[in-house]
Amino acid sequence: MNKNGNFEIEEVYLNDNKKINSIEKFLYKNDLKLGEEIIKYLTFSVEGEIVATGAIAEGGIIKCVAIDPYYRGEGIVLKLFTELTHLCFDLGFKDLFVYTKPENERIFKDCGCFKIESSSDVILMENSKDLLSNYCNDLKDISKEIKGKKIGSVVLNADPFTLGHQFLIESAASLCDWLHVFVVKEDSAFFSYEDRFNLVKKGISHLDNVTLYEGSRYIISKATFPSYFLKSEKILDNNYAELDLKIFRHYIAPSLNITNRFVGTEPKSPITNKYNQEMKYWFEEAKMDYPKIKVSIIERKTINGEPISASRVRELFKNNEFDKLKLYVPKTTYNFLLENKKN
Structure with a gap:
């Protein structure tokens, strides 16, 4: 004092x-x-x-x-x-x-x-006038050679990367001329950011119209969308959702000429489900000085009638139930989990 x-x-x-x-x-x-x-x-x-x-x-x-x-x-x-x-x-x-x-x-x-x-x-x-503009300029440099009228985007946490994530990205890529995929960068998940990113990279390597990006503080981060990382509260602060979505529409999407955003159905996550609803409003309905972004919701892939979720994969991994686990994840993810099997 x-x-x-x-x-x-x-x-x-x-x-x-x-x-x-x-x-x-x-x-x-x-x-x-x-x-x-x-x-x-x-x-x-x-x-x-x-x-x-x-x-x-x-x-x-x-x-x-x-x-x-x-x-x-x-x-x-x-x-x-x-x-x-x-x-x-x-x-x-x-x-x-x-x-x-x-x-x-x-x-x-x-x-x-x-x-x-x-x-x-x-x-x-x-506290800087240049950080966001520099980030957007970097995105423009990456995407300047990409051609097409329908440019899609997917943002995912992938903790870890599942067959559900793979299905979402494959479906989105099939509906677009090009697809931009962002992996949420906050290192507060069960698996490290480095591992999550690498699993996504390996799981989509067969797709030739996809660019994979590291996340940033400007896309679903603890700065723009802290509610996402407080799962136990099951509450979405509309202010945070609004800020995160406006930033995407105002800065990220124009930098990459994004016209579409793809999300999966969210039967088990109240926060993400509400966020997707807010997304449709702020991307498609809200009157802003920036182009609208079409939101497409893709039905989640299921196993025996159960939607594939990363939380279910983590549960099976913790319990060493690898016979069941292999049904939920690509081979690359399964091999990673097997290598990191808990004794």
């Missing part, structure tokens, strides 16, 4: 229940709630009372920023943002995302942040 002007600045760890409770009450008064995957909170206090707070989430995401109305306009936002930025750098995060309310856009712009996208309740900004 140290002094900075009239404010007492403190880093609050998640195991400090008393102080976390005080932060929760302060956020509630400012129409906010405790964030997901927070590493630590930062508070500004005056005479023991919290007057401002912010938090750092996994991946260098600044969120839960709230300031007592009495102290707004006192330069406190810049002070708070500076302290949060220094804390991010100390934690090893340099490329930062900021979540705040839309009415705070100008304030954070003055702090050196740049808008990516917004919903009615949330605006997403980052």
Whole structure:
């Protein structure tokens, strides 16, 4: 704890229940709630009372920023943002995302942040004006030789790659002149990102009109769509879905001339199912200054009437039920799982 002007600045760890409770009450008064995957909170206090707070989430995401109305306009936002930025750098995060309310856009712009996208309740900004544009330019360079009127896309986690994923990609590729496939890059799945990506690469190697991409912070990540990684909650925050889908329609799709997005039916995942519904709205119905994207839902492949799912594969793998498991995955995935068989 140290002094900075009239404010007492403190880093609050998640195991400090008393102080976390005080932060929760302060956020509630400012129409906010405790964030997901927070590493630590930062508070500004005056005479023991919290007057401002912010938090750092996994991946260098600044969120839960709230300031007592009495102290707004006192330069406190810049002070708070500076302290949060220094804390991010100390934690090893340099490329930062900021979540705040839309009415705070100008304030954070003055702090050196740049808008990516917004919903009615949330605006997403980052501390660089070049990262997203550079990423999109890289995509354009990759795809500049690709020809065709119907350019498709698939985004998948593949934890691990199953016959269901393979069927989705094969079906989508057969309906397109070219297909772009993205593998969600967050390394918080059961299998590592490197293994997941390689299994997808091997499982679609027979297709000659597909380009495989690493995921990014701009496509279903903990920054744009954290609800996806909180499966136990079974709740989709519409703000996050809206941001993620707008980013895809605004930036990713134009960079690759994407006209279609393909998804599988989701009978067992409420979050993904709701996300797919939101996708149809934001890609096909919402009026925006960017071309519409056709959403095609492909019936999921089944085994004995049961939809193939990665969760079922993980269950069989954990239980060493390899005779059943081989029915659900391509040979390349099966060999990988066999090599990593648990004793």
